[in-house]
Amino acid sequence: MNSPRRFNPETRIVRWNGEDAPREIEADLCVVGAGISGATTALEAAKLGQKVVIVDAFPALGGQAVNSIIGTFCGLYRNGTHGYRFTYGVVDDMLAALEAEDALHYRHGPMTTVVHYNEIALSRWVERSIDAAGITPVVGATLREVTRDGGRITALRFVTRYGDVTVRAQGFADCSGDAALVYRAGFECREPEEPVYGSQQAVVEGIGDGEVPSREELNARIGEKAADYGLMRRNGLMFYFPGKDVAVLNMTHVETPLEPIEASRMGILGKEQVDRGIELLRDEFPQVFGDLRVRSYGFPGIRQTRWIRGRHHITTDEVRAGHRYDDAIARTAWPIELHNTPEDFIWDVFDEDHVHYVPLGAMLPPEADNIVAVGRCIDGDPAALSSVRVMGPCMAMARAAANALDLAGSGSVRQIDIRALQERVADNLERCDSVAP
Numbered sequence: 273m274n275s276p277r278r279f280n281p282e283t284r285i286v287r288w289n290g291e292d293a294p295r296e297i298e299a300d301l302c303v304v305g306a307g308i309s310g311a312t313t314a315l316e317a318a319k320l321g322q323k324v325v326i327v328d329a330f331p332a333l334g335g336q337a338v339n340s341i342i343g344t345f346c347g348l349y350r351n352g353t354h355g356y357r358f359t360y361g362v363v364d365d366m367l368a369a370l371e372a373e374d375a376l377h378y379r380h381g382p383m384t385t386v387v388h389y390n391e392i393a394l395s396r397w398v399e400r401s402i403d404a405a406g407i408t409p410v411v412g413a414t415l416r417e418v419t420r421d422g423g424r425i426t427a428l429r430f431v432t433r434y435g436d437v438t439v440r441a442q443g444f445a446d447c448s449g450d451a452a453l454v455y456r457a458g459f460e461c462r463e464p465e466e467p468v469y470g471s472q473q474a475v476v477e478g479i480g481d482g483e484v485p486s487r488e489e490l491n492a493r494i495g496e497k498a499a500d501y502g503l504m505r506r507n508g509l510m511f512y513f514p515g516k517d518v519a520v521l522n523m524t525h526v527e528t529p530l531e532p533i534e535a536s537r538m539g540i541l542g543k544e545q546v547d548r549g550i551e552l553l554r555d556e557f558p559q560v561f562g563d564l565r566v567r568s569y570g571f572p573g574i575r576q577t578r579w580i581r582g583r584h585h586i587t588t589d590e591v592r593a594g595h596r597y598d599d600a601i602a603r604t605a606w607p608i609e610l611h612n613t614p615e616d617f618i619w620d621v622f623d624e625d626h627v628h629y630v631p632l633g634a635m636l637p638p639e640a641d642n643i644v645a646v647g648r649c650i651d652g653d654p655a656a657l658s659s660v661r662v663m664g665p666c667m668a669m670a671r672a673a674a675n676a677l678d679l680a681g682s683g684s685v686r687q688i689d690i691r692a693l694q695e696r697v698a699d700n701l702e703r704c705d706s707v708a709p
């Protein structure tokens with residue numbers, strides 16, 4: 273007979289007193305959004321000695337890079353099979369940590385080098401790094417209210433399941449993807465006139481031993497058969513890890529409305545599209561995909577919804593011309609990748625020598641003193657934005673944002689010495705000596 277275990281039988285009675293006194297936190301920098309843009313902004317700022325709070329509506333850190341299973345870091349390398357890396361900073365630590373865990377794979381394609389990563393390893397790297405840097409995370413926290421004094425944000429109030437939280441800080445980074453902070457602060461934002469589609473991603477397993485179809489073959493077959501299976505999108509990609517029977521599947525399009533009920537419904541429709549895609553692949557490539565099944569679905573992947581109106585609006589012509597702005601702070605060569613129809617997307621690849629830039633002006637709302645936007649909610653026309661919102665340039669913008677707010681201190685980020693900032697991020701503008709293994 274088991275010996276009786278001791279426990280405390282006492283309980284206490286609690287009752288809500290009708291008040292919601294928020295938990296208050298003070299910091300140098302408050303980062304809203306903990307995707308790749310937010311996580312790297314927070315880590316860059318912590319390296320500069322700042323006290324940082326990072327807040328996200330998801331119950332975990334990592335944003336889409338982790339929770340929507342994006343699967344590949346793009347825009348990080350120059351074009352060509354073995355181009356050099358464009359972006360440095362905390363990304364160096366991240367790549368080294370993932371490599372040490374056998375959790376990434378450099379694919380040297382004919383267009384450029386992209387880096388496939390294991391999203392679980394990335395999620396743990398983000399969490400461990402945030403913790404080790406002494407950054408305060410607040411997850412499951414949605415921005416509700418912004419307090420501002422003219423162009424200066426003074427405090428943000430978030431709603432969480434455990435009660436409200438107020439964060440007061442000197443600087444703020446809008447890394448929300450939807451410009452949630454800039455919008456809620458009452459500054460102007462942009463929405464595209466035609467929708468930009470997102471995708472429901474999934475990790476699939478059960479890939480057989482046979483040869484996997486090439487990208488061209490896969491696209492052609494999906495294009496031929498998609499309508500028969502009720503698939504909206506007419507092409508697709510799979511990111512394989514050599515020697516493993518899993519891949520990240522990207523072959524759906526879903527709308528990503530900024531309306532709560534519609535947005536929730538899209539999450540369900542996206543999974544339905546993945547299921548239909550798996551059926552197609554099983555039927556069409558039985559040798560290699562006959563046993564294909566979903567291991568996990570990501571959260572809906574959102575590309576472009578609402579973004580800031582900045583001091584500078586990046587145009588497609590500037591991207592195509594590789595225009596180097598006076599206030600350039602990041603570079604990439606990723607193609608224009610605009611998912612503007614249900615069936616297909618615009619894919620305009622640049623040549624091997626091409627480089628295009630991100631100006632700080634596209635990250636700054638013109639009337640704000642202490643907010644910098646980072647990532648997929650900076651200012652550009654829809655096609656221009658599609659070429660700078662991938663994760664390589666997001667991490668370069670993060671480094672610039674942390675440094676710009678550090679240089680601004682209690683002053684205005686609009687008045688910093690741009691040369692001083694460019695010196696701090698010089699690697700991300702000039703360095704050209706590091707080629708992927």
Ligand SMILES: Cc1cc2nc3c(=O)[nH]c(=O)nc-3n(C[C@H](O)[C@H](O)[C@H](O)COP(=O)(O)OP(=O)(O)OC[C@H]3O[C@@H](n4cnc5c(N)ncnc54)[C@H](O)[C@@H]3O)c2cc1C
Nearest residue numbers: 305307308309329335336346415448449573574647648663
């Ligand atoms: C399907 C798909 C495939 C893609 N493929 C690639 C690829 O292969 N390689 C690549 O490099 N890029 C790819 N991209 C682009 C890239 O993933 C994103 O642009 C990038 O991850 C954006 O990062 P972010 O941190 O700016 O935004 P997000 O990762 O979206 O992070 C924003 C965070 O802000 C939080 N947030 C939003 N609103 C609020 C609020 N009101 N209060 C609190 N928190 C809030 C969200 O919960 C979220 O976690 C893809 C995108 C999609 C959708």
